[in-house]
Amino acid sequence: MTESDEMLAIPLWINGHAYLTMAPAFFDVRDPRSGRVRRRTPLCGAAEAQAAVASAGSALPSWAARTTVERAQLLTLVGDALAGYASHFAHLIAEETGKPGEAAAAEVSDAVALLRTTSADGGAAGGIVAVVSDDAAPLLGLLQAACPALLAGAAVVLKPSPKAPSAAFALAELTARSGFPAGVVNVLHGDLAAIEGLCAATAVSVLLFTGDPALGAAVRAIAAGHGKPFRG
Template identity: 30%
Template structure:
């Protein structure tokens, strides 16, 4: 019988009372490896209450003691990150090297949060007015929630919870029910690092759990990453219930390749950014915009490189693993079918992949579609799979207009040897994260992550100084210590002087 993956509160597992579960599968075999608890609204409130009870004590814990726990967590994670990577591969399907890279990128935010004391410093003006001092301080919000997607079960939560915890908040993490074990493993590591009970909690579940987080008045802020329709729902529902919300949505990332680019380097970048993690990345390049007469040559170079890719079980010597579920695999295949039916040329067909793995795995190989039009669903929709669409245009201006006309504004890239064009592009493109000869422009932890347009709902991006501001609120204190010379009543409006 498959083991149940439970909730976490009070530094221990919590089975819950709903009795409902969902299967967790190994995407490389199709086998059910566990069953995740699905919280009832009552279960969700129990976990939220744990965070609420722990908040006053953690808020008043000194910064020195908080950062001591952060440093210990960082060291434990560094020592045991191979364990976490193996869990991710077993439930998500990405290859071990990619899973380890995910953990390492998440750890960057943990390290950033270890320096939270400097980032929480306020300011003070002595004698702003006669004998009056003015100071600014930043304080935690309270219990906050992180709702994370299946594609990065470790990195995306780590974009948020290290900063939230370091700033004095308590956290409820709602991981994807597709790969929930990483969240519990992280919770156990926090407990080992000395984090007090109730500061970090895990709520397993589906929409019932999400809705309780969105409407429960105890939760003060929500960080969400997922598809645009759900991001919009989370933002609208959460803000309607008085919460601070940052909801990172979907993407349709374009890479423009100009005629003066190094086509070999560009082809390498397109393969890496289009097919890494089986395309299940919000920062994946899904559209190659080939400018001028380079398209035939560039498409041929990309197609040739896909021949060397090893598709198989992520625990073996593979470059690309399966998709996360068979339902998602079939959905991605339907976009390839539709693109072919609409007239796109299937240059590389991942539907015919021969994978090194079980016949029950959710396999789909790298797919390259040429002559894609902007009215095709494979272009307009976020496919979220190993599908790279090639759109041909005649000029830089046409390419820029194509990118800016899209509803998403998450990430984009340009490949060129012309610095002037690159500077023009970074100024004119309407996208939140821009790469210049860099295919996946994910910022380092001390900068902030987030897109524009329908790729972000809310004003504040993830991690970096934006993350610190999201999980704290400012307060200004004006003070005067009275002496015996003070006296008298004055109903006039107070003035500086």
């Protein structure tokens, strides 16, 4: 990793803190409006996926033992914290996706509402849940899959698009500030190799996907190759 990589690379989030790794390659995150490289996404693989899954596994028993009401209260606290940083999150989303400011702000507003209102879903996945999203809605897309799973007592590994990784990392920071136990929410960066790593991890119960159907089909094929349940 070069000095430039260290300055620009966005960390993973594992076991309740930022996690730097010696990734073999990086993806340049460019502001579509200017073409300027804002940061670099580490393209991780099996080792980092396993570290994130192990973190989730350590946190799972105590998190699953909490009541639904307790878990809902923590999600609401994250929503309240997100509301306080709404402009910052909207800036990150606009900077990495090229969305107009109003559209980025609307995505954050929808994410706040989701965190505050997620209700119990009998079909939500439990255990360790991997969530993969594209860059169409880098914050809301992840939360649409993760919130019901977290409320059901699952620990999650979020895998955002390498094109728009910052909102997921900032969200993980907010979960820690809001009282989430370390390891309940983890963020793994990367592309298909990271997804392969998650699917190869036997402790992962299911892979959830939100986003473009074409990408979803590719992710589904990876999951099927490992015999991993897939929803998307």
